[in-house]
Amino acid sequence: MGKSLKGKELGKGISQRKDGRYVGRYIDAQGVRRSIYSNKLSELRRQLIEAQYKTNNNISTCGSEMTVDAWFEKWLETYKVGKVKPQTVSNIKSMYGTTYKPYIGKKKLKDVTPFDMQKIINCEYTRGLAVSSIKSRFASIKGIFTKAHNLKIIPNTPCVDLSFPKDNKQRKYACKERRALTREEEKFFLEMLPNKPWGYLLKLLLYTGLRAGEACALQWKHIDFERAIIYVEQNSVVYDDGKCYREIGSTKTAKSNRIVPMTEEAYMLLTEYKLR
Numbered sequence: 001m002g003k004s005l006k007g008k009e010l011g012k013g014i015s016q017r018k019d020g021r022y023v024g025r026y027i028d029a030q031g032v033r034r035s036i037y038s039n040k041l042s043e044l045r046r047q048l049i050e051a052q053y054k055t056n057n058n059i060s061t062c063g064s065e066m067t068v069d070a071w072f073e074k075w076l077e078t079y080k081v082g083k084v085k086p087q088t089v090s091n092i093k094s095m096y097g098t099t100y101k102p103y104i105g106k107k108k109l110k111d112v113t114p115f116d117m118q119k120i121i122n123c124e125y126t127r128g129l130a131v132s133s134i135k136s137r138f139a140s141i142k143g144i145f146t147k148a149h150n151l152k153i154i155p156n157t158p159c160v161d162l163s164f165p166k167d168n169k170q171r172k173y174a175c176k177e178r179r180a181l182t183r184e185e186e187k188f189f190l191e192m193l194p195n196k197p198w199g200y201l202l203k204l205l206l207y208t209g210l211r212a213g214e215a216c217a218l219q220w221k222h223i224d225f226e227r228a229i230i231y232v233e234q235n236s237v238v239y240d241d242g243k244c245y246r247e248i249g250s251t252k253t254a255k256s257n258r259i260v261p262m263t264e265e266a267y268m269l270l271t272e273y274k275l276r
Contacts, residue, residue: 021038028051124137186206211235213235
């Protein structure tokens with residue numbers, strides 16, 4: 001049992017240095033001997049109790065200084081890359097980068113609180129994001145913190161006791177008003193498109209209702225002129241991980257694989273494009 005400079009018993013693992021500072025020593029969950037220093041004995045005892053609690057509960061201290069940004073990258077590389085579609089990885093990166101990184105990216109993982117998470121939810125709602133989108137993005141970030149908690153990198157998850165706004169239908173439709181083009185607008189749109197590849201692409205989207213990625217992934221083997229049908233079997237995705245590139249992969253879902261009948265306009269358009 002250590003003693004102070006005046007000979008007073010300080011408790012197990014605690015002693016006082018010649019410069020007056022107190023030092024507490026303990027062995028962490030990995031079996032490494034560590035030391036804590038403080039000018040105040042009460043503060044040292046508090047830190048020592050906290051460190052011993054983490055050791056007894058096998059809570060890793062290696063992530064105690066890790067930022068949310070650092071943990072996100074580690075989590076993504078370990079649990080998502082190579083296990084889900086590249087498009088899903090890209091979507092997760094985009095979600096985190098726009099919704100959570102600006103608020104908590106530089107904070108230490110252990111310092112994020114439910115108050116921080118509630119503030120993000122409130123801010124996203126204020127800027128017009130639909131409640132369903134807020135909940136969807138929250139589900140992803142909750143999984144990130146839950147994994148850190150399960151691995152005992154953090155003692156608690158901050159994704160608890162949170163309140164989501166009510167889904168106001170009037171606000172929802174005001175923020176996401178959609179309508180189809182009128183006949184006049186459609187005619188004007190088609191007239192303005194040039195006879196260039198992207199012009200043909202936009203016309204094809206209008207004539208067939210295909211997703212942009214599905215249309216970009218089409219090859220001539222997918223076009224059956226005899227039966228006037230299009231086989232939708234692939235999807236084209238653009239990634240931006242510091243560099244922009246396109247990749248051809250499977251469609252969004254298994255049900256997205258389908259046969260699309262060609263209208264007369266779509267048939268003539270594809271015929272014209274093939275003869276160019």
